[in-house]
Structures are given as C-alpha cells and as structure tokens.
Amino acid sequence: MGIRETILGLLEKDSRLTAERIAVMTGFPEAQVAAEIAAMEKEKVILAYGAVVDWEKTDRDPVTALIEVRITPQRGQGFDRIAHRIYSYPEVKSCYLMSGGFDLMVIIEDASLKSVARFVSERIAPLDSVISTATHFILKKYKMQGTEFAPKSEDDREALFV
Amino acid sequence: MNPEQALSRRVRSIRPSAIRRFFDLVNGMKDGAISLSIGEPDFVTPWAIREAGIHSLEQGHTHYSPNAGFRELRTEICRYLDRRFALRYDPDTQVVVTVGGSEAIDLALRALVDPGDEVVVPEPCFVSYLSCAVLADAKVVTVPCYAEDGFKLDPERLRAALSPRTKAVVLGFPSNPTGAVMSRDELAKVVEVLEGSDAVVISDELYAELTYAPATHCSIASFPSMRDRTVVVNGFSKSFAMTGWRIGYACGPAPILAAMNKIHQYAIMSSPTTAQYAAIEALRSCDAEVAAMVAEYDRRRRVVVDAVRKAGLSCFDPLGAFYVFPDIRATGLTSTDFCETFLTEEKVAVVPGNAFGGPGEGFVRICYAYSIENIEEAMHRLQRFTAGRIK
Ligand SMILES: Cc1ncc(COP(=O)(O)O)c(C=O)c1O
Numbered sequence: 001m002g003i004r005e006t007i008l009g010l011l012e013k014d015s016r017l018t019a020e021r022i023a024v025m026t027g028f029p030e031a032q033v034a035a036e037i038a039a040m041e042k043e044k045v046i047l048a049y050g051a052v053v054d055w056e057k058t059d060r061d062p063v064t065a066l067i068e069v070r071i072t073p074q075r076g077q078g079f080d081r082i083a084h085r086i087y088s089y090p091e092v093k094s095c096y097l098m099s100g101g102f103d104l105m106v107i108i109e110d111a112s113l114k115s116v117a118r119f120v121s122e123r124i125a126p127l128d129s130v131i132s133t134a135t136h137f138i139l140k141k142y143k144m145q146g147t148e149f150a151p152k153s154e155d156d157r158e159a160l161f162v
Numbered sequence: 163m164n165p166e167q168a169l170s171r172r173v174r175s176i177r178p179s180a181i182r183r184f185f186d187l188v189n190g191m192k193d194g195a196i197s198l199s200i201g202e203p204d205f206v207t208p209w210a211i212r213e214a215g216i217h218s219l220e221q222g223h224t225h226y227s228p229n230a231g232f233r234e235l236r237t238e239i240c241r242y243l244d245r246r247f248a249l250r251y252d253p254d255t256q257v258v259v260t261v262g263g264s265e266a267i268d269l270a271l272r273a274l275v276d277p278g279d280e281v282v283v284p285e286p287c288f289v290s291y292l293s294c295a296v297l298a299d300a301k302v303v304t305v306p307c308y309a310e311d312g313f314k315l316d317p318e319r320l321r322a323a324l325s326p327r328t329k330a331v332v333l334g335f336p337s338n339p340t341g342a343v344m345s346r347d348e349l350a351k352v353v354e355v356l357e358g359s360d361a362v363v364i365s366d367e368l369y370a371e372l373t374y375a376p377a378t379h380c381s382i383a384s385f386p387s388m389r390d391r392t393v394v395v396n397g398f399s400k401s402f403a404m405t406g407w408r409i410g411y412a413c414g415p416a417p418i419l420a421a422m423n424k425i426h427q428y429a430i431m432s433s434p435t436t437a438q439y440a441a442i443e444a445l446r447s448c449d450a451e452v453a454a455m456v457a458e459y460d461r462r463r464r465v466v467v468d469a470v471r472k473a474g475l476s477c478f479d480p481l482g483a484f485y486v487f488p489d490i491r492a493t494g495l496t497s498t499d500f501c502e503t504f505l506t507e508e509k510v511a512v513v514p515g516n517a518f519g520g521p522g523e524g525f526v527r528i529c530y531a532y533s534i535e536n537i538e539e540a541m542h543r544l545q546r547f548t549a550g551r552i553k
Pocket residue numbers: 162201261262263264265288334337338366368396397398399405408409410
C-alpha cells in the first residue's frame with residue numbers, strides 16, 4: 001500500500017487524526033504526510049471530513065429512507081443528468097447508480113415520515129423519466145460506515161501476568 | 163497432617179512470584195487508570211471464527227475429539243505452516259492440538275526431560291518456560307540476552323551454556339517480553355552452535371504472525387539440520403486473538419510428538435471441541451483479519467516507540483510480538499520501583515522487566531495491545547513521569 005492509501009485508510013476511520021499523529025503511526029515524515037493530505041484535498045480525493053452520529057441519542061432524530069428509483073434514461077443524457085436532478089436536493093444524503101432491478105438508490109434523511117413521503121411524491125415521482133419508486137424506511141441502525149452503534153467498549157480483560 | 167508438607171518438593175520450589183502483588187495492585191485500580199500490562203490481544207476474536215464456533219454448537223458438536231485433535235484441523239495446521247513458514251509436517255504423526263501453546267511447552271518438556279537433565283533458557287523470557295522446566299525435574303541453565311544485542315540470543319553465549327547433559331533449548335522469538343525477532347541469518351549462527359550438540363529445540367512461535375517490516379518470522383525448524391530436532395509450538399491466542407478459547411499446537415519429529423500425545427491423552431484427553439472448529443475457520447479464511455490486526459499493532463508500536471524515546475528512555479526497535487521494552491535506568495529507578503511509582507503517581511501499569519529474568523532488570527515491558535487512545539494518554543503520562551527524573 002502506498003502512502004496515500006495508508007493515510008486514507010487511517011482518515012476514513014478517524015478524520016481528526018493530525019498529520020503529526022499519522023506520521024508517528026506510519027513512519028512517514030510529517031511534512032510528507034501533510035503535503036499528501038493537502039494535495040488529496042485539492043484533488044478532491046478527500047471530499048469531506050465528518051462524524052458518525054447516533055442521532056437517536058439527541059433531540060433531533062431524523063427519519064432515514066432508502067428509495068429505489070427506476071428510470072428511463074433520456075436520449076443523449078444517460079443516467080447522470082436525472083441523477084443530478086435528484087441528488088441536488090439537500091435532503092438526499094447519498095445517491096448511487098445500481099445494477100439489478102432498479103437504477104438509482106437514493107438515501108434520504110428528513111424530519112418525519114410525512115416529509116420523506118412528500119419529498120418522494122412531489123420531487124422524485126413526477127420527474128418525466130422516473131418509472132417507479134419504492135420507499136423503505138430504516139427502523140434501526142446497527143452499523144454504519146464500519147461503526148457499530150452499540151459496541152462492546154469495556155476492556156474486561158483480567159490483569160493476568162502473561 | 164499438614165497439607166503444606168504434603169506438597170512435592172518440586173512444586174514447593176516454585177515460589178509465588180513477587181509480580182503477583184503488582185498485578186493485585188493493577189486489578190484494584192480505579193477509574194482513570196490505564197493498564198498496558200496484560201500480554202494478550204485487545205481485539206475480540208474475528209467474527210467469522212466466533213461464528214464457526216457457534217455453528218459447531220448449533221450442530222451439536224459437543225463431544226470429545228480424537229486425542230491429537232480433529233484430523234481436519236491438523237491438516238489445516240500443516241497447510242498453514244507450509245504456506246506461511248515453509249514448514250512441512252504430516253498431520254497424522256507430527257501434530258498434536260493442545261490447550262494453548264502453554265500446554266504444548268509443558269508437554270514437550272515433560273516428554274524430553276529426565277531428572278537432572280539440563281534445559282537451556284535464554285532470558286528475559288516468557289514466564290512459564292522456567293517453571294515448566296522445573297516441574298519436569300530439569301536443571302535450568304539460563305542464557306542472558308542483552309539490550310546491546312537487541313535482546314537476541316548470542317550464539318557464543320549459547321555455546322557456553324550447552325553441556326553433554328543439555329536435553330533441550332527453549333527459544334521464544336518473536337519474544338515476550340522484549341519484542342525481539344531473530345532473522346534467518348541470525349538463527350543460522352545459532353543453528354551452527356546447536357549442530358554441535360544433541361539438544362532438542364522447543365521453539366515457541368506463538369507470535370510468528372506478529373512481525374513488522376522489515377522483519378519477518380523465520381522458524382528455526384525450517385533449517386534442514388534442525389527439522390528433526392525441533393518441536394515447534396504455535397497457537398491461535400496471539401495471531402487470531404483467541405486467548406480465551408485455549409487452543410494451540412505442537413509439531414515436530416513423530417517420536418517426540420507421539421510421546422507428547424501420550425501425556426496429553428492422559429492429562430487432558432483432548433482440546434476443546436468448539437475451539438477446534440473455530441480454529442479450522444481461522445486457518446481457512448482469516449488472513450485478511452490477521453493482516454488488519456497486525457497493521458493496527460504496527461501503528462501502535464510506532465506510537466509507543468516514538469513516545470518512549472521522546473520521554474528520554476532508550477529503546478531498541480522491537481519488530482515482533484506486541485511489546486516495547488525500554489531501558490529505564492536513566493531515571494535512576496529499579497524496574498520494580500519504576501513500575502510501582504508510575505502506577506501510584508500516574509496510574510499507568512507496565513510490567514517490571516526483571517519479572518522475566520535477571521537481564522530484564524533496568525527495563526520495563528509496555529504492551530501495546532490496547533486502543534490507540536489509551537496508549538497515547540499513557541505515553542503522555544509517561545513523558546510527564548520521566549520529565550522530572552531524567553537529568
Ligand atoms: C511467548 C508466549 N508463549 C506462549 C504463550 C501462551 O499462549 P497460549 O497458551 O494462550 O497459547 C504466551 C502467552 O502470553 C506467550 O507470550
């Protein structure tokens with residue numbers, strides 16, 4: 001693995017790692033790590049830094065839905081154009097082109113069931129090239145971006161002399 | 163009748179170690195304390211392995227296995243050792259599945275030693291070698307390994323320790339407690355010395371998977387002249403994070419393994435069946451999980467070595483296991499004083515090096531099988547601790 005993949009692997013797990021700490025952990029010089037991170041930000045290899053949040057433990061508990069969208073691509077426009085018309089709404093958290101039984105997987109987060117339903121019926125379904133939608137609400141999140149929501153975090157190892 | 167006096171002289175000769183008191187202190191530590199003292203992986207066993215154990219229970223596999231272990235597991239062990247370390251063994255005659263590497267060490271010594279035979283043990287070393295040798299009625303001859311040599315075994319010092327009565331030499335590389343690894347070239351010089359004796363090598367390779375670039379593990383049994391006189395001890399505890407499953411194995415010359423299996427058959431019967439099913443899965447499908455754990459250990463290792471040096475302690479680059487073994491003499495404290503004071507003042511537990519034998523005095527063992535957050539906080543406290551003490 002090269003220096004970029006090494007840095008990205010670490011940042012993907014903990015975006016707060018500084019170049020200094022990454023340098024210590026990997027043995028690469030700090031200046032080189034800092035330069036690579038800056039370059040990757042500029043080249044949009046690194047797009048954003050965020051946190052994995054368990055919103056249920058807060059006063060804001062948004063509803064998340066997966067929407068399967070089937071579409072007929074328009075002549076000369078392909079899927080990208082219609083995808084763009086959908087993912088440009090801020091409610092859309094993720095949007096993927098899929099193989100298989102449907103075309104776009106759209107992940108929406110919004111304040112309530114109603115607002116999600118309204119978004120689908122008013123924003124997505126009416127689009128000319130959309131053939132159908134199927135909305136699935138997420139009931140419980142167990143794991144997201146490699147992170148478990150209820151991890152066993154206690155170190156319960158017995159202090160044995162080994 | 164006095165039960166104390168009913169005890170054998172052998173068992174009485176093994177004193178409860180002073181280190182017990184230290185670990186009682188550690189177990190009594192309250193909030194805010196950080197232990198870097200326990201020599202076992204912090205990782206939970208990879209899920210695929212746990213799942214295989216659960217599945218075996220669902221299928222009702224709750225009976226004894228053959229004494230030497232399921233043949234399927236012995237076959238996987240042979241494939242694994244060949245694939246990873248170029249070691250070839252016959253699953254039917256040269257492998258015994260044991261209750262951890264611990265049992266394998268005990269079996270090997272008991273199978274080889276007659277009263278008064280000498281067993282050579284390089285120090286500092288894993289604590290059970292000496293006691294198991296004593297329990298097998300051996301006369302223990304220790305060979306010191308020094309920081310100047312990166313705690314590797316010096317061939318000339320080994321030569322001086324060998325005698326016509328030497329029955330076995332116990333090697334433990336990658337090393338607990340020092341993290342030292344011996345390269346093929348370095349082992350070649352040890353092999354040359356051993357070729358001049360009839361000693362059997364008991365090679366404890368439990369940390370074989372845990373080496374860090376540029377080091378790789380070389381088994382002494384991979385030297386043609388050593389193959390028929392080495393018992394390789396290995397297991398799942400460290401490499402697959404399976405300490406609690408209690409499973410390991412020994413491989414080596416058929417007559418020695420048959421003798422070990424004889425003792426195992428009467429003392430143990432067979433290793434835990436659930437653990438054996440889990441171990442089969444570990445060897446078949448968990449290379450990626452092992453690689454990920456090794457990569458994480460390597461990052462922690464670098465953090466500890468860097469911090470220890472910044473704290474003013476000298477420390478050779480340990481390329482194996484999950485221990486760093488810094489020299490604490492610059493603080494003016496003994497190993498024991500250092501650890502007790504560090505524990506009371508900064509609430510961080512590390513282990514005094516002399517607990518692993520005389521040459522460990524002046525050193526402490528820091529285990530990095532802990533989360534990086536704990537390690538970083540402990541290293542911060544270490545720097546605060548040494549700041550006032552190093553002139
Ligand atoms: C060097 C060494 N050998 C053997 C063992 C025993 O391992 P197990 O009996 O769990 O396989 C240990 C455990 O700490 C060790 O450090």
